[in-house]
Amino acid sequence: MNRRRRPTIRDVAEKAGVSIATVSKYVNGQQSFSQAVEDKLRDAIDALGYSQNALARAMVTGRTTAIGLAVMDLANPHYSNVVKGANRVALANGYNLFVVDMEESIAAVRPLLEALAPRTDGLIVSARIPNDVTDWLAELDKPVAFLGQPERDDVLTVGTDSVQVAALLAQYLVRQGFKRFGYVGYSRASSNADRLRGLRRVLEPAGVELLVFDVDEPTNEAGERAVARVLLRPDRPDVIIGWNDLVAIGMMNEARSLGFKVPDDVAFAGIDNIPISRYVTPPLTTVDVCSQATGEVVMKKIIAMIEDKPQPTGLTLEPALIIRESTQRQFT
Amino acid sequence: MNRRRRPTIRDVAEKAGVSIATVSKYVNGQQSFSQAVEDKLRDAIDALGYSQNALARAMVTGRTTAIGLAVMDLANPHYSNVVKGANRVALANGYNLFVVDMEESIAAVRPLLEALAPRTDGLIVSARIPNDVTDWLAELDKPVAFLGQPERDDVLTVGTDSVQVAALLAQYLVRQGFKRFGYVGYSRASSNADRLRGLRRVLEPAGVELLVFDVDEPTNEAGERAVARVLLRPDRPDVIIGWNDLVAIGMMNEARSLGFKVPDDVAFAGIDNIPISRYVTPPLTTVDVCSQATGEVVMKKIIAMIEDKPQPTGLTLEPALIIRESTQRQFT
DNA sequence: AAATTGAAGTTAAACGTTTTCCTAAAAATG
DNA sequence: CATTTTTAGGAAAACGTTTAACTTCAATTT
Known part of the structure; x- marks a missing residue:
């Protein structure tokens, strides 16, 4: 060299x-x-x-004009969209956005954030992380924001309310006339419990049954692997909700190749509204969790914090039901 | 605060x-x-x-144990996979990977890289960028690698050969019996010319016609918008190749909703082999360009350069044809 | 014309580390 | 027991910037 x-x-x-x-x-x-x-x-x-030399400059000024964003998994389009939104706002305000991928590995997050922290003016963490790490972050000398966490009073939180998201979807499906629900969740994510609460809150009063399953990673492949277990039950659900669109798409695909008609034999719905959901067959009903807006809003807020404008600590966005053909069944 | x-x-x-x-x-x-x-x-x-404080440490040691990766568009799963591969190798070797998204904007790349350069030990640029920027990078005191560029002798380049990728696909389609080819390219990308060369190299000797169209961004939506122009021609192609899988999927979807049967009325093929291509209807024929392997290889190489083990400057990976139903037509 | 103000540049300390010499004490050697 | 070697720890310079405080000198005011 x-x-x-x-x-x-x-x-x-x-x-x-x-x-x-x-x-x-x-x-x-x-x-x-x-x-x-x-x-x-x-x-x-x-x-x-x-x-x-940005390093030397940062040393003496104490400012890096960079912001760090740690996401669970960049291969998940939901997170890509969060990044998109955040990046656009960052650039527009003269900041650089550095993205790091934690590979769905909660264990490795602390060293990652320790490396990122001194290089940035603020940190956005798009994942539920262990409490000791959260506390360490909250004590940091930098603005920190969380995505997809329940609200806390000491840190900024942006996102949709998981309970509400699930309830919104359940409500629509009940009204459609579905009677037996399956939920294929991802119990390793801590918002899984909230989603279950949201589903139950709607389904129990309506008197419909809910079967709960679990997937070991939130991907297409995991959905594919999981769906047979659900479909082969004697009390097979007539609608299956996936942890997210990826899982739902994997399930739907496998169900069709097992010979099930969607939505007539079994309907599917996801959560996130990733772009591709529109392009699968049949197009997937889902809940828009404002991925891009989440990125934009959190970036605006964190920049405001960096520049010392006081900000409210929590902000909840409104999810929106996206109705497509995967749940449009004619009930007779 | x-x-x-x-x-x-x-x-x-x-x-x-x-x-x-x-x-x-x-x-x-x-x-x-x-x-x-x-x-x-x-x-x-x-x-x-x-x-x-990683900053202070980096100042005196001259090493950051971080590597920067600039990609054209994180919302494109091809790039997500490159990132995945690179990240895994980086972490395994004790480096952090910082990803920045250039938002398909070639103009903004120079300041982005200037911000990134002093904060990293090496830079990976996954895009064709203007020559003055390439030269500036090559003169930098850091190892630099390019993805998806033609080989140069002064910098490390990793990726598949665009000409070969296109030729591979064309060969298969010709052998299948397709007679009229459409190619919906993305002329703003400089490898577009290489792909055209690859197509022509195969199609001309075979005596089949090639109609060329263009898309203004490499996305699903652009594909959707573009396809009508192609299908409404009197000499409508019997197979359409998209600039990448995203474009192909958008086109295929729109074609189906215009009432065309795929692949019987018109077949579609893409390039990249993004994960979702398996899940659309019909599953999309494509060429695997080794997205993840590209990330892994380039990261290994650049780490070797950082640690002063001499490396060859160019490395070409073997693309692989992925045959799925979108091109499986029965010719009578 | 003397006094004041303002503009254009300079000096030197600081930011939080690492690292090269040093020193002093302890341990090993004869 | 005297000498040499090893070891644990310290002092200070360096990395590439910014910035507060200061100096000149020219322009303006009285």
Whole structure:
């Protein structure tokens, strides 16, 4: 490796024949300069190809103009959309967004965040993480926000209410006339319990049955593997709700290849409203959890916090039912 | 904001009654210590909740143990998979991976990379970027790798050969018996030209016609919007190749809702083999471009470069044809 | 014309680490 | 027991910036 050292402010100063302070002020545009100095600086800078070292700058200013976002799994389009929303707002406000993927591994999150924290002005964590980590974060000298967590009074939280999301979907399905519900959840996610609560809150008063199953990872493949267990029961559900759209799509696909007609033999619904849900056959009914808006809102809030405008700690977005053909059955 | 300063090495040193050099050596495990000092240090550190400031560390060591990856669009599952592969290898080798999304905007890439460069030990750029930026990167004091670029002799490049990818697909389709080809490309991507070359190389000798169309962004929606133009032509193609799976899926979906039977009226094929292609109806024929392997390989290479093991500059992976129902037509 | 103000630049400390020498004491050697 | 070697720990410089405080010197005011 022919590893050339990057030119520093010192090199520029020397070449231009001024002090490093002057260079600093020039690149940050903090003062006016005589024509002569300005020319020399401009020339020196692009002769050397100088650009500021963000690290050194961050050290002394204490500001990085970067924000960190840790997500559970970038392969899940829900998170991609959160990132999209957040990124757009960050860039528009002069911040960089650094995304890290925790690979659905709650254990590894602490070192990841410890690495990320000093490099950023604020942290967004899109996952339920252990309490000791949450506490460590809350004690940090940086604004922190959580996504998909229940509200806490000491940290900013943005997202939809899991109970409400599940209830909304259940309500619609009950009204459609479905009688036997299956829920294929992901018990490792802590909001799974909230979703179950939401379902039960609607289904119990309506007197409909709920069978609960579990999946070991929130993916298409897991859905595929899981669905046979559900369909082969004597009291087979007439509608199956997946932990998220990925799981629902996997289940729906496998059900069809097992010869079930969707939605006539069995209906499917998901949660998240990822873009692809519109393109599967039949198009998937789901609940929009405002993925992109979540990213946008949390980024706006955290930037406001960084810039010292006080902010409310919690913010709940309104989920929206997205009705598509996967649940449009004619009941006779 | 009740902004507590993070405890520094100095705080720890004072609390433990030793010098900061000792603390540094302790946290980096570079020396043995007397029992007394070791106890005091351990206690002080977790009493204060101290953790190293990666910024300061990076300043003096010149190493960040982080690698930056800039992708065109995180919402595209192809890139998500690249990230997945890269992340896994990075973590396994003690590096952090910071991902930034350039939002399909070539213009904004330079400042993004300038921000990323000093914070990382190496940079991976998953996009064709303007030559001046490429040159700037190549002159940097860091290992740099490109994805999806044609090979260059001065920088590391990993990926499949676009010409070969297109040719592979065309070959199979010709052999299937398709006679009129449509290609809906994305001319803003510079590998579009390579793919066209690959198609022509196969189609011209075979004497089959090729109609070329263009899409203004590589998404489902753009595919949807584009397909009518193709289908309404008097010399309608009997097979349509999309710039990538996303475009192909959008087109296929819209074609079906316009009443076309796939693959009997018109067949579709994509490129990338994103996970969802298996789940659409009919399942999509495509070419696997080794998304995840690309991420893994490039990360291994760049880590080797960082750690000063010399590496070859270019590496081409073998694409694989994935045959599914979207092109399985019975020719009579 | 003397005094005041303002503009353009400079000096030096600071940010939180690591690391190269040093020193002093302890342990090993003869 | 005197000498040498090893070990545990410390002092201070360095990394590339920003910024507060200061100096000049020219322009304005009285």
